[in-house]
Structures are given as structure tokens and as C-alpha cells.
């Protein structure tokens with residue numbers, strides 16, 4: 001399991017615990033994601049969305065749901081945790097520093113639909129802190145060298161130059177985490193941490209590109 005602490009920009013602000021599952025965490029037994037999440041923090045109530053590569057954001061403060069249909073969740077409750085599925089799609093976690101936080105599943109479709117920007121927009125309506133004082137964590141995902149994409153993906157969005165490496169006239173290598181980071185930077189977030197882990201190259205994690213459908217990885221976050 002990978003664990004990082006996402007500090008708030010304020011010394012006194014809440015820190016977030018961010019965990020990323022390994023294959024063995026979720027294959028140990030049936031219904032393993034509940035067991036794994038409970039092992040992280042038994043007193044936390046977990047929300048684990050039904051993701052559809054959409055840009056839907058659900059606010060858990062409006063009413064707790066354990067499996068909302070959404071690709072991003074936000075909350076300000078210290079009793080709630082958010083767990084986002086992903087295999088090669090990186091997850092994004094935002095810590096506003098005043099108790100508000102959120103997480104999103106950011107595959108190319110979500111990024112092309114501006115989901116990172118929309119997640120920050122939803123948090124900006126609630127947080128009293130400016131985005132310059134927020135911090136962001138972009139979790140494990142497929143790296144640029146392992147992620148060749150073609151025209152449908154390239155034509156779907158105005159991808160930032162820094163996220164593309166041209167292969168030929170129709171193909172390019174796409175850096176999803178860089179594309180997420182660019183949206184965060186444009187919104188004024190200065191403190192951005194990017195995981196170096198490539199899910200396609202690290203055998204501790206499931207990769208859709210590498211092995212096809214299977215048990216995805218979970219990125220879990222709580223206060």
C-alpha cells in the first residue's frame with residue numbers, strides 16, 4: 001500500500017491521509033475493498049462512487065450515499081472518507097485546508113470534460129480559502145511513455161502542449177497527470193504533488209492497458 005499525507009498549506013489546517021491499494025490488498029478475500037477501507041480507519045464511513053467516466057460531482061454533505069453515481073466526490077466531514085477506483089486513470093485529491101476536500105477519477109474522458117476544473121469549482125463554492133492556499137495530489141496512473149493515444153482522444157480536447165509527445169501524424173504519448181496538473185495550475189493551485197508510480201510498469205497495481213479488465217486499484221482519502 002502507498003500512503004502519503006497531503007498537508008494543508010496552513011500549518012494549523014487539516015491534513016489528509018491518502019492511500020493507494022496494491023493488488024494484494026484487494027485480492028485477499030471477497031468484498032475486499034470494504035475490508036481494506038475499514039483497515040485504514042475503522043471509524044470512517046466510506047463513499048465509493050459508481051464511476052462512468054462522466055463529469056458528475058456529488059457532494060456528500062448534501063446526504064451521505066455509499067455508492068453515488070459520480071466520478072468525483074466532495075465533503076467537509078471529518079467522519080467521511082472518499083475512495084475512487086482507477087487502474088490507469090489517475091485520481092486527483094484536493095485539500096482546501098479548511099476542512100473541505102474532494103477527489104476525482106481523471107481518465108482522458110474526465111480530463112477532456114474538464115473534471116479537475118469542475119471539481120475545484122465545486123470546492124471553491126464551499127471553501128473559504130483561496131485556491132493559492134490549497135494543495136493537490138495526483139495519484140498513481142499510467143505514465144506518458146506507456147500511454148499512446150490516437151485521433152479520437154487527441155481530437156477530444158485541446159490538450160496542453162506539455163502533456164503531449166508526438167509519435168507520428170496520428171498518434172501521440174499523452175501524460176494524463178500533467179494534463180490534470182495544468183488544470184489545477186490554471187486555477188491558482190501552487191502546491192501540487194504528483195505520484196511517480198506508473199500503474200502499467202508497477203506489478204503491485206492493476207493496469208487496464210497491461211492486463212485488461214480486472215480488479216481496479218482504489219485511492220482512498222480521509223481527514
Ligand SMILES: [Zn+2]
Pocket residue numbers: 142143144145146198199200201
Ligand atoms: Zn509507464
